[in-house]
Amino acid sequence: MAEREPAIVTRGLARRYGERWALAGLDLSVPRGLIYGLVGPNGAGKTTTLRLLAGLLEPSAGEAWILGQPATGPRHLDRLRQAIGYMPDFSGVYEDMRAWEYLDFYARCHGLPRSLRRRRVAGLLDLIGLSDRAQDEVGSLSRGMQQRLCLAHALVHDPAILLLDEPAAGLDPRARRELRALLRELRAMGKTIVVSSHVLSELAEVCDQVGIMERGRLVAGGALDALERDLDPERSAGQRVLLELLPPAEAAQALLAGLPGVSLEPDGPAAPDGAAHDPEAAEPLRIAIRVEGGAEAHAAVIDALVAAGIRVAAYQRQERDLERVFLGLTRAEVEG
Amino acid sequence: MSRAAYEATPPPASARRPRGELNPVLLRELRARFRSARAFSVLTTFLLFASGLAWAVYAREAGGGAASGLPGAAVGGEIGPVVFGAVLLAELLTLLLVAPGLTMAAISGEIERRTYELLLATPLSGWTIVRGKLGAAMAYLLLLASSVLPVASLAFVLGGLGPLDLLRGQAAVLVAGLLMASLGLAASALLQRTERAAILAYLGAAALCLGPLVALWLIDALGLPDPLLRRLAVGVLSRSTPLLSAMVAGREGIFGLIYGAGALRGLDADAGVDAFLLQSLALQTGLAAALCAWAAGRVRPSGRERRWGIGLAGLLLVWLVWLLAVPVDWRLALGLGGG
Numbered sequence: 001m002a003e004r005e006p007a008i009v010t011r012g013l014a015r016r017y018g019e020r021w022a023l024a025g026l027d028l029s030v031p032r033g034l035i036y037g038l039v040g041p042n043g044a045g046k047t048t049t050l051r052l053l054a055g056l057l058e059p060s061a062g063e064a065w066i067l068g069q070p071a072t073g074p075r076h077l078d079r080l081r082q083a084i085g086y087m088p089d090f091s092g093v094y095e096d097m098r099a100w101e102y103l104d105f106y107a108r109c110h111g112l113p114r115s116l117r118r119r120r121v122a123g124l125l126d127l128i129g130l131s132d133r134a135q136d137e138v139g140s141l142s143r144g145m146q147q148r149l150c151l152a153h154a155l156v157h158d159p160a161i162l163l164l165d166e167p168a169a170g171l172d173p174r175a176r177r178e179l180r181a182l183l184r185e186l187r188a189m190g191k192t193i194v195v196s197s198h199v200l201s202e203l204a205e206v207c208d209q210v211g212i213m214e215r216g217r218l219v220a221g222g223a224l225d226a227l228e229r230d231l232d233p234e235r236s237a238g239q240r241v242l243l244e245l246l247p248p249a250e251a252a253q254a255l256l257a258g259l260p261g262v263s264l265e266p267d268g269p270a271a272p273d274g275a276a277h278d279p280e281a282a283e284p285l286r287i288a289i290r291v292e293g294g295a296e297a298h299a300a301v302i303d304a305l306v307a308a309g310i311r312v313a314a315y316q317r318q319e320r321d322l323e324r325v326f327l328g329l330t331r332a333e334v335e336g
Numbered sequence: 337m338s339r340a341a342y343e344a345t346p347p348p349a350s351a352r353r354p355r356g357e358l359n360p361v362l363l364r365e366l367r368a369r370f371r372s373a374r375a376f377s378v379l380t381t382f383l384l385f386a387s388g389l390a391w392a393v394y395a396r397e398a399g400g401g402a403a404s405g406l407p408g409a410a411v412g413g414e415i416g417p418v419v420f421g422a423v424l425l426a427e428l429l430t431l432l433l434v435a436p437g438l439t440m441a442a443i444s445g446e447i448e449r450r451t452y453e454l455l456l457a458t459p460l461s462g463w464t465i466v467r468g469k470l471g472a473a474m475a476y477l478l479l480l481a482s483s484v485l486p487v488a489s490l491a492f493v494l495g496g497l498g499p500l501d502l503l504r505g506q507a508a509v510l511v512a513g514l515l516m517a518s519l520g521l522a523a524s525a526l527l528q529r530t531e532r533a534a535i536l537a538y539l540g541a542a543a544l545c546l547g548p549l550v551a552l553w554l555i556d557a558l559g560l561p562d563p564l565l566r567r568l569a570v571g572v573l574s575r576s577t578p579l580l581s582a583m584v585a586g587r588e589g590i591f592g593l594i595y596g597a598g599a600l601r602g603l604d605a606d607a608g609v610d611a612f613l614l615q616s617l618a619l620q621t622g623l624a625a626a627l628c629a630w631a632a633g634r635v636r637p638s639g640r641e642r643r644w645g646i647g648l649a650g651l652l653l654v655w656l657v658w659l660l661a662v663p664v665d666w667r668l669a670l671g672l673g674g675g
């Protein structure tokens with residue numbers, strides 16, 4: 001069915017700079033209405049991919065379809081430009097314009113009629129929290145504010161697809177969180193969002209699917225859970241937990257290792273054999289474990305510790321362990 | 337980032353600008369240009385220069401001309417054209433100097449500011465972008481040209497001038513500005529670095545102004561054996577430099593500066609002057625259009641360049657026929673007598 005076909009499809013998409021292949025045959029399929037994270041180390045080809053999709057670069061080989069239409073090079077039609085909002089990684093701004101004029105300019109470029117333009121610009125300024133700076137010159141805004149303005153510019157024509165290249169770079173932690181909330185909100189509006197980053201944890205929380213790139217290729221793609229499972233079926237079952245136990249807690253490791261569905265993590269803060277931990281020290285014992293199962297399983301772990309008279313100072317369930325997925329995949333690629 | 341006041345609305349059915357809306361690039365450039373203090377300091381400097389020169393010429397012609405032994409008012413001509421010539425000369429020099437500078441950062445500046453990709457990600461065509469950039473430059477040149485009108489009208493009061501002289505002069509000078517601005521634009525699109533574009537634009541401007549004069553002199557000195565070839569070469573070269581067309585437009589005035597008012601009186605200088613001027617301005621406008629079309633294709637290739645190329649080639653053909661049908665020698669047009 002046309003409506004359910006992927007928003008973006010590429011087949012063998014490649015781009016060469018001189019002798020170097022920045023992108024060496026990319027097969028990508030981004031379903032509609034999802035947030036798709038493109039992750040990879042520096043030079044993996046994320047920016048090249050997004051610029052190709054935005055019609056700013058011609059592929060050396062391969063094809064791409066956006067919303068079912070061929071979308072490579074000169075065939076990147078105006079209609080597609082209307083459907084795509086692109087935010088480059090490093091971009092400049094017209095420093096000599098006021099904030100509202102800046103957005104108004106791009107709204108005009110996209111042919112928005114006057115009445116809609118005015119509402120859209122005001123709405124976007126509100127969305128990025130710059131309503132009170134609307135009359136300020138863009139050059140007088142902070143780098144992060146300019147970054148947000150640049151993000152808003154990509155939304156000005158209400159595109160169905162957003163291509164965001166490292167949108168979180170340069171934002172403060174709070175703005176990052178707001179960015180994630182904004183991405184979810186845009187997804188709820190039905191937009192398809194492709195967002196690149198080399199900081200995986202930044203994307204873990206918000207992405208429905210990720211594509212992991214390395215040296216111009218997609219080394220893995222799909223939902224995060226599936227990726228984690230594929231990478232290391234043994235270890236990746238369950239959730240990683242960081243524990244902080246008050247001394248005396250020597251018995252804890254043996255106890256935990258004996259619980260069903262619980263395993264000690266080899267790379268926890270303290271060595272599993274306890275050699276690094278001095279029982280006389282007042283320092284709490286920190287260990288990492290992996291717990292399979294849902295809330296019940298976690299509660300059972302805490303119950304067991306408490307029952308054994310071990311005082312639990314902290315029980316921290318870790319977010320999905322994306323860095324490990326990422327490192328595992330890219331390392332495998334280098335070795336293979 | 338507060339709760340979205342941003343509402344989802346379907347994008348407009350077509351990327352075309354709604355009727356009656358200004359080219360967004362033009363609007364942006366105009367805002368930037370007319371907000372800068374530089375725009376007005378250049379304007380003031382230019383006005384001081386033009387009126388200073390006009391006053392100096394007026395003082396020489398009206399007062400000390402005879403006493404100093406120079407041919408001046410003694411020739412008995414009217415001073416108006418000479419003063420107007422001075423204004424026109426000031427205007428020409430200013431425009432030749434200012435125009436390439438207005439556009440030499442048009443494309444390269446966007447690249448250096450890292451705003452170029454954002455512009456290219458919009459549905460704007462290369463032609464729209466180029467028109468916006470050039471339009472803003474021309475708007476500023478028009479402001480310069482019209483700011484000088486009060487000084488020029490002083491020349492009218494002095495007599496000896498008609499509205500046609502004013503029209504000829506302003507047209508020649510503005511077309512010169514258009515050509516120079518297009519040159520800057522093309523240089524900016526070619527080199528993508530403003531400093532290099534500046535060097536190329538000013539070298540190109542100098543070559544376009546002086547090159548044909550040198551070539552004409554060489555043809556005179558060495559001669560061309562084939563008469564048709566000679567006629568074509570001299571015809572094209574003499575009509576391509578803005579220096580000659582501006583001189584022809586203000587011929588009595590500018591020669592009056594050198595030889596005194598009324599120096600050209602009695603010469604049958606009107607023979608073919610307008611033909612020469614029209615042919616010159618048509619050629620220079622065509623050259624400017626070709627440069628802009630090339631720049632537009634470089635900004636964003638589209639099918640339009642081919643059509644533009646064919647159109648301009650056709651116009652050039654028509655122009656050559658016109659040149660051969662109405663061959664005015666540039667010396668005659670300048671009032672220097674046939675060559």
Ligand SMILES: Nc1ncnc2c1ncn2[C@@H]1O[C@H](COP(=O)(O)OP(=O)(O)OP(=O)(O)O)[C@@H](O)[C@H]1O
Nearest residue numbers: 017021022040041042043044045046047048049198
């Ligand atoms: N304009 C260019 N000229 C030459 N090589 C380029 C150009 N742009 C990119 N490359 C090369 O293409 C490869 C991929 O670059 P790309 O910018 O797509 O990587 P990236 O994944 O976005 O990296 P980063 O995380 O650093 O942004 C790199 O090896 C880079 O050197």
Ligand SMILES: [Mg+2]
Nearest residue numbers: 046047089165
């Ligand atoms: Mg990048």
